[in-house]
Structures are given as structure tokens and as C-alpha cells.
Amino acid sequence: MRYRTAVSETIKKVTFVMSPHTTGSCLCKGVVFEVDGKLSPVLACHCSQCAKTSGNFAAMTSCANDNLKILSDETLRWFQSSETVERGFCNRCGGNLFWKQTGSSDIYITAGTLDKPTGLKIAEHIFVASKSDFYDLTDGLPQKDEW
Numbered sequence: 460m461r462y463r464t465a466v467s468e469t470i471k472k473v474t475f476v477m478s479p480h481t482t483g484s485c486l487c488k489g490v491v492f493e494v495d496g497k498l499s500p501v502l503a504c505h506c507s508q509c510a511k512t513s514g515n516f517a518a519m520t521s522c523a524n525d526n527l528k529i530l531s532d533e534t535l536r537w538f539q540s541s542e543t544v545e546r547g548f549c550n551r552c553g554g555n556l557f558w559k560q561t562g563s564s565d566i567y568i569t570a571g572t573l574d575k576p577t578g579l580k581i582a583e584h585i586f587v588a589s590k591s592d593f594y595d596l597t598d599g600l601p602q603k604d605e606w
């Protein structure tokens with residue numbers, strides 16, 4: 460019994476210490492944010508819109524809207540990239556930061572804007588049918604033609 464109590468207290472402490480808190484920004488720090496709580500595994504999106512806004516495929520994680528706190532939005536601008544999607548970017552350094560769908564309770568964040576270590580991994584490749592021809596996918600992760 461004594462041993463069990465000790466173990467469960469240790470687990471509680473570890474859980475508390477590791478309670479996820481992540482920070483991030485664009486390159487010029489005109490946009491700075493933090494996320495309290497869980498981030499989803501990373502989606503590598505190979506659609507042509509992500510290519511046009513990022514210069515390559517976009518690695519996106521997501522969190523609940525309520526868990527994202529934008530600490531500086533000095534240079535944050537939103538671009539409506541389709542009828543139901545807006546993309547947040549920095550209008551000074553050009554950093555591609557956010558992707559959100561109208562009415563969704565989650566927001567996507569480009570994983571490269573998070574400060575390291577992120578503790579995240581790419582889970583799958585999406586919109587692979589739209590990907591450009593200058594790179595190959597060789598990591599063995601699942602690939603979807605769309606999403």
C-alpha cells in the first residue's frame with residue numbers, strides 16, 4: 460500500500476511538471492503566441508494552397524481555440540483562402556502561422572513556428588495527390604490523396 464501511494468504521487472507530480480505549455484512566434488516576433496494544453500500530431504499538408512503560402516508543404520498541428528493565446532498580434536493578418544478557410548500570417552516577415560475553418564472549435568498552427576522542443580511528430584501526409592514534383596515522400600508514414 461505504501462509503495463502504491465508513493466508511485467501514484469510521483470505520477471501526479473510528473474504529470475503536473477509535464478503539463479503541456481508551448482510557445483511560438485513568427486520570425487520577426489510581430490506575432491507571438493502560447494498554447495496551454497494538448498497539440499495534435501502533425502499533419503504534413505501537400506495541397507497547392509499550403510505550397511503557395513509556405514513555399515513547400517506545410518506541417519500543421521492543432522489545438523482547441525480556447526487554448527491558443529495570442530500574446531502579440533501586431534503584424535498578424537488574415538487571408539481568406541477559400542469560402543470557409545482563413546490563413547493567419549505575419550505581414551512583416553511573411554511567416555505562415557495559422558489555418559482556421561469557419562465554425563471550427565480548433566485552430567491549426569504551423570509546427571515550424573513553435574519553439575523547440577515541440578515533442579510532436581508528423582502523423583501522416585495529406586493532399587499527397589496535389590504535391591509538387593521536386594520532392595519524394597520516403598518516411599513510410601501514411602499518405603492520403605486528400606484529407
Ligand SMILES: [Zn+2]
Pocket residue numbers: 485486487488489490534549550551552553554
Ligand atoms: Zn513576423
Ligand SMILES: [Zn+2]
Pocket residue numbers: 504505506507508509510517586
Ligand atoms: Zn494544405
